[in-house]
Amino acid sequence: MKNNKINSKLGFATHAIHEAYDNQQGDIRSLNPPIYMTSTFAFNSVEQGAAMFEGEEPGFVYGRVGNPTLDILEKRLAKLEGAEAGLAFASGMGAITSICWTFLQAGDELLCDITLYGCTFAYFTHGLAKFGVKITAIDMTNADNIAAAISDKTKIIYLETPANPNMRLCDIEAISQIAHQADNAANGEIKVVVDNTYCTPYIQRPVELGADIALHSATKYLGGHGDIIAGMAVGSSDDMLRVRAEGLKDMTGAVLSPMDAMLMMRGIKTLEIRMERHCQNAMKVATFLENHPAVEQVMYPGLPSFNQYDLAKKQMSLFGGMIAFEVKGGIEAGRIMMNALNLVTRAVSLGDAETLIEHPASMTHATYTPEERAAHGISEGLVRMSVGLETVEDIIADIAQALDEIV
Ligand code: 4LM
Numbered sequence: 001m002k003n004n005k006i007n008s009k010l011g012f013a014t015h016a017i018h019e020a021y022d023n024q025q026g027d028i029r030s031l032n033p034p035i036y037m038t039s040t041f042a043f044n045s046v047e048q049g050a051a052m053f054e055g056e057e058p059g060f061v062y063g064r065v066g067n068p069t070l071d072i073l074e075k076r077l078a079k080l081e082g083a084e085a086g087l088a089f090a091s092g093m094g095a096i097t098s099i100c101w102t103f104l105q106a107g108d109e110l111l112c113d114i115t116l117y118g119c120t121f122a123y124f125t126h127g128l129a130k131f132g133v134k135i136t137a138i139d140m141t142n143a144d145n146i147a148a149a150i151s152d153k154t155k156i157i158y159l160e161t162p163a164n165p166n167m168r169l170c171d172i173e174a175i176s177q178i179a180h181q182a183d184n185a186a187n188g189e190i191k192v193v194v195d196n197t198y199c200t201p202y203i204q205r206p207v208e209l210g211a212d213i214a215l216h217s218a219t220k221y222l223g224g225h226g227d228i229i230a231g232m233a234v235g236s237s238d239d240m241l242r243v244r245a246e247g248l249k250d251m252t253g254a255v256l257s258p259m260d261a262m263l264m265m266r267g268i269k270t271l272e273i274r275m276e277r278h279c280q281n282a283m284k285v286a287t288f289l290e291n292h293p294a295v296e297q298v299m300y301p302g303l304p305s306f307n308q309y310d311l312a313k314k315q316m317s318l319f320g321g322m323i324a325f326e327v328k329g330g331i332e333a334g335r336i337m338m339n340a341l342n343l344v345t346r347a348v349s350l351g352d353a354e355t356l357i358e359h360p361a362s363m364t365h366a367t368y369t370p371e372e373r374a375a376h377g378i379s380e381g382l383v384r385m386s387v388g389l390e391t392v393e394d395i396i397a398d399i400a401q402a403l404d405e406i407v
Contacts, residue, residue: 007082012202013272020075033072035262039063065249069258073265074232074240077222080201080268082208083234087244088261092197092217093119094254095231097127098247099213100156103191106132109153113140113170114376115163117217118360120195121376122367124158137376141308143174150182150190160195161204161315165360165384166377167299167324169308172315176210191239197221197351202275204316213239220351221321224267224274228260274389278321278351281395282387286323288396294333294407296381299324322350323385330381333406334359338383340402343394350386355395357385 006012021033041060043049051057060066074086089095100123104110112124114137124135138145140159150157157179161170172194179190194206196214200221206214216222218230231254233243248255256264279302286300298305301312302319312319327333338346344355348363358364361373361380368376387395 006080006201006205008079012080015076015079016271017269019079020072032262033069033265035258036067036069037258038067063258064253064255065244067258067261069261070256073256073261073268076265076268077201077232078234080271081196081214081234082201082205083214083236085237085240086232086234087240087248088218088256088264089231089233089248089252090254090256091229092117092195092215092219092231093123094248094252095215095217095233096120096195097123098243098252098254099191099193099215099233100124100128100133100247101251102243102247104128104133104155107134107153108155109134109136109151110156110158111136111138111146111149111154112158113160113163113168114138115166115168115378116158116160116376117164117195117197118365118367120158120160121365121372140170140175141168143171143178146175147178147182150179154182154190155188156191156193158193158195160198162198162301162320162322164198164322165324165365165382166379167301167306167322168377169301169311169315171311172204172206172209172211176212180210198320198322199316200271200275202272203279203318203320207234209315212236218264219349221275221278222267222271222351223264224270224351224353225263226349226352226354228263230256230260230264232264274353275318275321277389278387279318281389281392282321282323283319284392285385285387285395285399288399289323289325292400292403294327294329294337294403296326296328321387323387325383325385326379326381327383327403327406329406331359331361334381334383336405337402340405341398342401343390343398344385344402350384352386353389355386355388355390357383360384 070088078086138149159170176192179192192211193213194211197217213235215233218232289295290298300323347356348358
């Protein structure tokens, strides 16, 4: 099943390669857009500069607020996500913090799912909470829990689906409906913010499903080659303008460099074919793991045994490149298996051409205490794998020989 049906007569890959830049225009006709390596932009007159600062005249003013290379990238990703506008950041955490600082103030409440990437969890519970924002974590795999939890202080509903690291899914459409029904009450507007890092718009488009903002650690699949740290967000033009003018400009300053914008655009050109192969390879690896006697449990949304398989089929067009699993013998056996791998690389991060494996409890989710991990559904023995683009038989052969160490 190919997810190339964006709201256009052209396909997903065509937009990923051409959106917002016409290489036939002008005298130079460079195939790729130029990288505007500039920190600032000249004004024709003091009056023009003042008008631009007031937002009365369009144009670029200063690199922390906008840059023509980033502008192409932002428009391109917005198109792919089915959103009005996009915004680029220096990292995924830069996107998350810029969005939250924009829409929250002391006394507000952020409702989040119980399972989140470790630094997102740390930012919410140790960062935002320090500034008087109430953080309430609930199990969003059951959308009904959200209606019960929304209060007149709720301003953001935040979730990852699939969640890092244990692959739990949340129903974006159902949650967005519940949130926006509550919009009319005393609390004003609730922003539903979905971290779409694991899927990319090729697989899942949260804004089309009713969410207000989709964001990415673009360090992962969007960049796709493990050579940049970057973040992206998409949403309505009004919301993206606010995040640009408040969270990004005045609070985090987490702007993407033009060079990295170019590298991300290079990655996005091949997003469709890379995601197709990531998903194919992951399905084969997940099936292999599920049938292996040393493996206790495999969490992969594409397996019929996955406990939210129906929801996966409803909101994802493919099942992604991420797998979580547990081996028999728990954390110690998991360590032996991971240390025996030769081709599969022990590293955090995900979405690269290389297959990467890591141990969430001691790495990406070490920001949770052991008690918090237990309460938030992150088991100590869980192993996380980002299935890469190598020849799948070679990936499976390496995992097989490593599993032999523990049977
Ligand atoms: C990792 N993840 O899991 P930057 N959202 C999600 C993520 O997985 C991450 C971020 C945001 C990992 C990094 C070490 C779902 C990061 C944060 O790293 O700031 O681009 O994104 O291995």
